[in-house]
Amino acid sequence: MFFRPDDLVLRGAAGRPPVTVRWLGTAGFEITCEDHVVLLDPYVTRASLTRCITSPLAPDLGAIGRYISRADAVIVGHTHFDHALDVPAIAKRTGARVFGSRSAAALCHAAGVPEARVDMVERAPGQTPIVRELGPFRLRFVPSAHSRFALGRVPFPGDIDDCDAVPVRAEGYRCGAVFRVEIEVAGRTIVHLGSAELLPDEPAPRHVDLLLLCVAGWRSGVDLPERVMRAVSPAAVLLSHWDDFFRPLHAPVRALPAVGLGPLAERLTRASRDVRVGALPLLGDLFL
Ligand SMILES: [Zn+2]
Structure with missing residues (x-):
């Protein structure tokens, strides 16, 4: 299942600065360029x-x-704890700008991240998505959806709109608005789907080199693999959020129970014969 390191160069990068994608476990990624x-x-x-x-x-x-x-x-795709808990502390430590929903902004505010460094990029579905540029990166925040894996429902739905203080308990990390994040950098296009669902009417970029796809909950949406391949048609898919995130990063990786990595990879490959599907080890790098 894992890509081998020499499989990871997806395109000849002659004349273009290298782009590195590191998997941080769950739906977490670090993308580095210039x-x-x-x-x-x-x-x-x-x-x-x-x-x-x-x-x-x-x-x-x-x-x-x-x-x-x-x-x-730091981009927050939605505000469940396994996506958002660390964001304010990382922003304070690194001085990074935070991009996310109203809920993400509320969390940052409660944790004392300076307002000027929090960019609320939430828009209703159908409205023009917000675009931001940052160094070599162009970021587009497209409204998306969360998988309904908790007995047919989105777990902890709603917004975090009144969060006067952190820490809060896991259930306090309500989902908030969900984004599909499109990243253009040095001639490559990367799409991040932090939850295994998407909205039907939000067109994707014409060419997507790499889709960072959340696996957890993929069976709760009808025909998700086929819908994703139709909507995004990426050249390669990197599977994420399949690891047991109740174990620390230094422990050997273990898949979540019944996550179905193999069947998902098969369905994606059947939907588009040319696509390359794989996963990285924890903290592994992929070079674009
Ligand atoms: Zn979630």
């Missing part, structure tokens, strides 16, 4: 299941120090 670093849904605290159930969640500053060296931007 000294600029963009983080997507970074969640390195990986609190144990017991902690998630029994107590308010706080970011693990030691883990953040170990795994996040720098960032210019």
